[in-house]
Amino acid sequence: MDKVFIGIDVGSVSTDIVALDVEGNILSTQYLRTNGQPIEAARKGLRNLKEEFKGDIEVLGVGTTGSGRQLTGIMVGADVIKNEITAHATATITLVPGTRTIFEIGGQDSKIIFLKDGMVTDFAMNTVCAAGTGSFLEHQAERLGIPIEEFGDLALTAKKNVRIAGRCTVFAESDMIAKQQYGFSKAEIINGLCEALVRNYINNLGRGKKLEPPYVFQGGVAANKGIVAAFERELNHEVIVPKNHGVMGAIGAAILAKEYIERTGRTTNFRGFECTDLDFTPTSFICGGCDNSCEVIKVEMNGKAMAMWGDRCGKWTNSIA
Amino acid sequence: MKVAFPYMGTTVIYKKLLELLGHEVIEPPEPTQRTIDLGVKYSPEFACFPLKVVLGSYIEAVEMGAETIVTSGGHGPCRAGFYGETHKKILKNLGYDVDIIVFDAYKRDKMGTIKRVLKVKNGKSWITVWKAINVVYAMAKALDRIEKRIEKMRAYEVHKGECTKAWKTIKEWFDHDVKTIKDVEMTEMKSHKLLDEIKLVEVPEEEKIRIGIVGEIYVVMEQSINLRIEETLGNLGAEVERSQYLSEWIDYNIMPGAARKEHELYILKKGEKYIEEIIGGHAKQTVGHIVDYAERGFDGVIHLMPFACLPELVSQSIIPTIGKEHNIPVLTLSIDEQTGTANTLTRLEAFIDLIRNNKRTKTA
Numbered sequence A: 001m002d003k004v005f006i007g008i009d010v011g012s013v014s015t016d017i018v019a020l021d022v023e024g025n026i027l028s029t030q031y032l033r034t035n036g037q038p039i040e041a042a043r044k045g046l047r048n049l050k051e052e053f054k055g056d057i058e059v060l061g062v063g064t065t066g067s068g069r070q071l072t073g074i075m076v077g078a079d080v081i082k083n084e085i086t087a088h089a090t091a092t093i094t095l096v097p098g099t100r101t102i103f104e105i106g107g108q109d110s111k112i113i114f115l116k117d118g119m120v121t122d123f124a125m126n127t128v129c130a131a132g133t134g135s136f137l138e139h140q141a142e143r144l145g146i147p148i149e150e151f152g153d154l155a156l157t158a159k160k161n162v163r164i165a166g167r168c169t170v171f172a173e174s175d176m177i178a179k180q181q182y183g184f185s186k187a188e189i190i191n192g193l194c195e196a197l198v199r200n201y202i203n204n205l206g207r208g209k210k211l212e213p214p215y216v217f218q219g220g221v222a223a224n225k226g227i228v229a230a231f232e233r234e235l236n237h238e239v240i241v242p243k244n245h246g247v248m249g250a251i252g253a254a255i256l257a258k259e260y261i262e263r264t265g266r267t268t269n270f271r272g273f274e275c276t277d278l279d280f281t282p283t284s285f286i287c288g289g290c291d292n293s294c295e296v297i298k299v300e301m302n303g304k305a306m307a308m309w310g311d312r313c314g315k316w317t318n319s320i321a
Numbered sequence B: 001m002k003v004a005f006p007y008m009g010t011t012v013i014y015k016k017l018l019e020l021l022g023h024e025v026i027e028p029p030e031p032t033q034r035t036i037d038l039g040v041k042y043s044p045e046f047a048c049f050p051l052k053v054v055l056g057s058y059i060e061a062v063e064m065g066a067e068t069i070v071t072s073g074g075h076g077p078c079r080a081g082f083y084g085e086t087h088k089k090i091l092k093n094l095g096y097d098v099d100i101i102v103f104d105a106y107k108r109d110k111m112g113t114i115k116r117v118l119k120v121k122n123g124k125s126w127i128t129v130w131k132a133i134n135v136v137y138a139m140a141k142a143l144d145r146i147e148k149r150i151e152k153m154r155a156y157e158v159h160k161g162e163c164t165k166a167w168k169t170i171k172e173w174f175d176h177d178v179k180t181i182k183d184v185e186m187t188e189m190k191s192h193k194l195l196d197e198i199k200l201v202e203v204p205e206e207e208k209i210r211i212g213i214v215g216e217i218y219v220v221m222e223q224s225i226n227l228r229i230e231e232t233l234g235n236l237g238a239e240v241e242r243s244q245y246l247s248e249w250i251d252y253n254i255m256p257g258a259a260r261k262e263h264e265l266y267i268l269k270k271g272e273k274y275i276e277e278i279i280g281g282h283a284k285q286t287v288g289h290i291v292d293y294a295e296r297g298f299d300g301v302i303h304l305m306p307f308a309c310l311p312e313l314v315s316q317s318i319i320p321t322i323g324k325e326h327n328i329p330v331l332t333l334s335i336d337e338q339t340g341t342a343n344t345l346t347r348l349e350a351f352i353d354l355i356r357n358n359k360r361t362k363t364a
C-alpha cells in the first residue's frame, strides 16, 4: 500500500493534484480544467487518484492552495490551507535548491518571488493586468490563428526582431496589427509578443528590485519555449524550467502538509476519498445588515454549516464555532 | 445646530467633545460600500481615496440632517490642505446646505482659529470649554491605551472575534457613561477588567510576531476601509501597532507645550535621512516610523498607501532602500475602492509566512 501526501491547487483556470510518497518523491500529477467549478474539479481529481492506485493508498496528509483553497480545504479536510506564494516557493526551494528568483506565470495571474538561503524575502503579484499572463498569449494566438501549443516553437524561428508595444493588451493588439501590415512574418510577430510579455512582467513585478540568479520559471506559461528564450535574452542568463513546472503549487501544498504532519506528529484530518460523495454545497447570500451588502459565502456539508466568509465585519465568519 | 464630523477611527472622541459643548451631534455611520460609492461618484476622479470616502461620509451625515460639519484641516503642500475647500465646493454644487468649519493648524492662522472656536464654542463659558477639552483629551488617552492593549491581545485570543466585540462594548461605555474626568478613569478600569476575562493562548516570547502599520493617517486609522487590517493581522497571529493614534495626533497638532511634541519630532528625525523636506501628508512620518519599528525589533511593517496619494508614493519609492538598510520586510498595500479582495488577503498571509519562517530559522 502506498502512503502518500496529497497537494491540491485550485486555481481559476486549472485544478492540479499531486501525490508524494513519504520521501517526497512525486508519484502522481494531474492537471484538470477548473471550468468555474472548483469543487467538481477537485472531486474528479481525487477519484482519478484513487483509481490510479487501485484504491491501495493511504493518505497521511493533505494540503490545499490556490484561490479555491478554503473551499476545497474544508471539503477534503485539509491539514494545511496555504496561500499560493508560500506554496510555490516551498516547491521550488525543494526541487531546485538555491533558487534566488521565481517567475511564475499562470493563466490568469502572475507572481515573482525573491528568495535567499531558502527563504522568501519578498514577492509581488499581479492579478489585474492581463498583459502579463497566459490569457494574453492565448488570446493573441487565437487572433493569429496559431494553436497555442505551437506558439513557442514558432517564436524560436523568428529571423528578425520586432518590438511590439506591450504595455497593455489593447495597445499590443493594435500595434501587432500595424506590424503585420509592415510585412513582418507571423513568427517574428509572435517572438515580439513573447518579448513584450517578458518586458511587461519584469517592469510590473520586478520594479526596482535586483533579480538574482539562479532563476526558475514555472506556471503554465513556462511550457512556452518562446517565452523562456525571451526571458533568457532579457536577463542574459540561463532560466531553469523545472520538470513539473505546471503543478508547482500543488507540489508545494503537499510538501507543506508533509512538513506539518511530521512536525506535529498529528494524524490527518482527511475525510477519506468518500468525501467526494458527501453532499457539499457552498451557497451565497447578500447580507442586509448594513450598506456594505457583503456577499457572504456559506458552506454546508450534509446540512451542517461548516464555514462562512466574505463578510467585512466578521459577524458571519465568527458565528461558526 | 446639528453638528457632524468626519468618520475616522475612534469617533466617540469627537462626538463627546461636541456633546459636551451642548451640540446636537449627528454621528455619520461607519463608512460602508455605499459611502465609498457616493464619495467616488461625486469626487474629482484624480482625488485621493481618503478625500472621496470623507466626502461620502459627509453626504451621509447631511442626509441624516447635519447642518454643520466640524473637521480638522491638513498641513501643507499635499492636497490635505485643500480638503475642506474641495468638500465645501462639491457639497454646495450638489445643492446641500451645510457649513464646514475647518480647524487648521493654530499657528498659521490664529485669528481665524479663534473665530472658528467661537462658532463651535456654542455660547458656552470658557471654563466649560476648558473642562470639555480636558475630559475629551483624557478619554482619547484612555481609549488609545485600551486599543493598544487589544492590538496585542487579539493575536492570541482563543475565540476569534472576542477582542473586537469587547472593543465595541468599551466604546459604547465611553459614549454613554462619560461626562467627567472621574468617569473616564472608572470606565477605563472597567474596560481593562473586561479585557482581563478574555481567554488567551500562551505563546512563547520568541514566537511572537510584531507588525507596525504605517502610512497616510486616514487609511491607517479607519478600519472600515483598510480591510480591517488590525483584525486581519491579529487573526493571522500577529500583534500590531499603528503609526498614528488620535491622542498622539492631538499632542502634536493641538496641545500647546513642547514636551508633548517630542515623540513626533523624534520620529521625523529618524526619517530625515530619506526624506529631507516635509513633502506633505505623512510621508516623512511613514519613513521615520519604519526606521523606528526596525530599531525597536519589530518583525515587519505594513505600509498603507491611499490610491492617488502623492506623498505616500514618494515614501513607497524609498521603502525598498530603507527595508534593506534596516533589514525589515515591508509590504505596501494600495488602498482604494477595490481593496477588499481575496488577493490582498493572500498577500498578507504570504507576508506573515515570510516573517514566521524568518523567525524560525533565526531562533533555530
Ligand code: SF4
Pocket (backbone or CB within 6 Å): A287, A288, A289, A290, A291, A292, A293, A294, A296, A310, A311, A312, A313, A314, A315, A316
Ligand atoms: S456582513 Fe457585516 S459588513 Fe457585511 S453587510 Fe452584513 S453587517 Fe454589513
Ligand code: SF4
Pocket (backbone or CB within 6 Å): B048, B049, B050, B051, B074, B078, B079, B080, B081, B216, B217, B280, B281, B282, B306, B308, B309, B310, B311, B312
Ligand atoms: S496625504 Fe495623501 S491621501 Fe492624505 S490628503 Fe494628502 S494626498 Fe490625500
